[in-house]
Amino acid sequence: MAPRHERPSTPAPYTPHPAVELRSVRRSYGRGDRAVHALRGIDLALARGSFTAVMGPSGSGKSTFLQCAAGLDRPTSGEVLLGGEEITRLSENRLTQLRRSRIGFVFQSFNLLPSLTVQQNVLLPQRLAGERQDRGRARQLLAQVGLAEQAGRRPGQLSGGQQQRVAIARALITGPEVLFADEPTGALDTRTAAEVLTLLRQAVDTMGATVVMVTHDPLAASHADRVLFLADGALADEIVRPDPQRVAERMITLTARSAGRRAEAAA
Template sequence: MRSVAPVNQTRAVELDSVTKHYSHGVTALDDVTIGFAAGTFTAVMGPSGSGKSTMLQCAAGLDRPSSGRVIVDGRDLARLGERKLTLLRRDRIGFVFQSFNLLPSLTAEQNVALPLRLAGRRPDRDLVRQSLEAVGLGGRAGHRPTELSGGQQQRIAIARALVTRPAVLFADEPTGALDANTSRDVLRLLRTLVDRQAQTIVMVTHDPVAASYADRVVFLADGRVYGELHDPTAELVSTRMLQLEASC
């Protein structure tokens, strides 16, 4: 059963009138206002060039908007200097990408502990093991990436993103490099993290099947929000995407 967000549930992430201009005259985001409730799973979709990745980057503090506000875990990113913003990203924001970005010389356990070491913290082995258990790979702690399948490597990347107990996990095409069966395994894992641990997840994807695992799908086109879909199915998402692409 999917999580159901109460009407007044706290928002883990808020974008308020966010606009992003680039120097070559392109407006990637145009006055976007949207919120992502804590403990929910949102997929972000849209045609190529719609602003999906730019929205994720601004929401995650990887890029600063030209105007508007971004609030993550109750903190206005515009009020943070670079050092404090870096600390917020490190401690309260998790990232998962299409490429796994694991260090081949390190074991799964060492890869998961890496964010803690980079933060100057002594890794809590129990916490690292709990993160591995959460993604179903507690028995693979001593394996290196070359000894793991693609799906297992992405699970390790997710465990690494979870080890700091982030307020929100941003995923950019997390199943893009995986086959259909492995993709479903990873998507079921993300769904379970939301349902059992109340993890907030915002996922950019082009795949209607991937989007169907979310509680809500937000559609972008030309840098603007063009509606959303709750309790999505792959068929409904596909239909909405065809309509959106035909109108652009």
């Protein structure tokens, strides 16, 4: 599997704001001595049309990072901006509208509705957002993910890899500013995972999408432009133009350091 792909020769149009920006973001659970500090002051800007992988040892804050960045959880303090718009103080109704229209999600468990056809699943975000269901766009996306002939089938009739491709088409149907992927290859075999990662890479390179992917797999991370490493709720390192070996070595180092700090804290 070739981890790197050439970027398109035509640059994305200039925009003044990053796709996603976190400013001094902290997230704590509980109070006092029992408080868990999942994020400890994250400052980060992710450019439009970029592919970023987020990695870290268990308990490093990866899931909390994704949830706060995507507007699924509110930081304890700090700001999250989507395309320059501060979203942390929006009402729940406005946040829901924003997630449906400007953000796409791909999860490890696919989250397709078994009672709907493949095409109906792809169109679901438009339906939930109260938009016109663009069946032509759905057919186009299904063709791009290699499932044009499966539009009338139910998810249960598809393989795991095919279901994840449906989930990617569904995530792209509204033309989101950012696509967040949480362990999108975690339930797939190596070959199928490579196909899904290639689709995410193509969404960036040919459609101008911005992808933020949480993963534990160095091979998956090597498809990204940049890998960010979290440790104990803070940004610990990054690699630009990653390759699997460098990512794996960095993860081994961070995991050992994190384990050492926790052992000292428990002593």
